[in-house]
Amino acid sequence: MKRVMWLLLGLAVVVLAASPILAAEKAAKGKKPGRDASALRGEYAIMASQCELTDQQKADLEAKVKARVEAQKAWMEANGDKASALREAYKKAREAKDEDAAKKARDDLKALEEGRSKIETDTMAAILAVLTPEQKAKWEGFRVYRTLMGRYKRTDLAEEQQTKIRDLAAAAAGDLAGLRSEDKDARNKAREADKKLRQTIEENVLTAAQRETLQKKPEPKPKPDKKPAKEKAAK
Secondary structure, eight states: OHHHHHHHHHHHHHHHHHHHHHHHHHHHHHSOOOOOOOSOOTHHHHHHHHTTOOHHHHHHHHHHHHHHHHHHHHHHHHHHHHHHHHHHHHHHHHHTTOHHHHHHHHHHHHHHHHHHHHHHHHHHHHHHTTSOHHHHHHHHHHHHHHHHHHHSGGGOOOHHHHHHHHHHHHHHHHHHGGGGOSOHHHHHHHHHHHHHHHHHHHHHTSOHHHHHHHHSOOOOOOOOOOOOHHHHHHO
C-alpha cells in the first residue's frame, strides 16, 4: 500500500514539474511567426494615409524607406567617426586661431557631408517616385496645410475654415515647392507666394477676432516647480 502511495506521489510531482514545460511548448507551437515591423511609421504612415496609397504602393514605399534607412546607417558607419574628428579638429583650430587648419577641417567636413546630402536627396527622390503625379500634388498640399495649421492653431478655426485653408494650400503647393530649392530666385518666388497665401487666408478666411488673436503674443508657459521633493512634502 505504501509503495502504491509513493508511486502516486512521485507521478504527481513529475506531472507538476512537466506542466510549465508542456505549456511553454504549446504556446511556442501556437505562436505565429513574427513579422518585421513596418517601416511605414510617422511621416511615411501619414503619407500613405493622406495619399491613399494602394497596397502595392505601400509595399514599394516600405522598401524605399528601408533602403533609405540602410543607406543612412551605412554612411554613419563609414564616416561617422571621420565627421566627429573633423568637427573636433575645426573646434581646436578655431580655439588656436589657426585659420588655415580651421579652413581645411571645414572644407573636408563639407566634402564629407556632401555624400550624406546626396544620399538624403537620392533616397527621398526614390520615395516620392512611388507616388503618382496627383498623389505628389496632394502630399505637397497637405504639407503646406499642416504648416499653416501650426501657424493658426491659436485662432480656434472652425471646420469650414480649415477646409478653405486646405483648398488654398493645395492650390498654392506648386508655387511653394521652391522653398526647398537650392536656386535663390526660386526660393524668393516661393517666399512671395507664401506671403500672398497667408495674406489671403488672414484677410478672407479668418474673422476679425481671430486676426486679433494671431497678432497677440502667446502667453508664456508656466515654469515647472523646481523645489526639492522633501521641501514639497514638508509643506
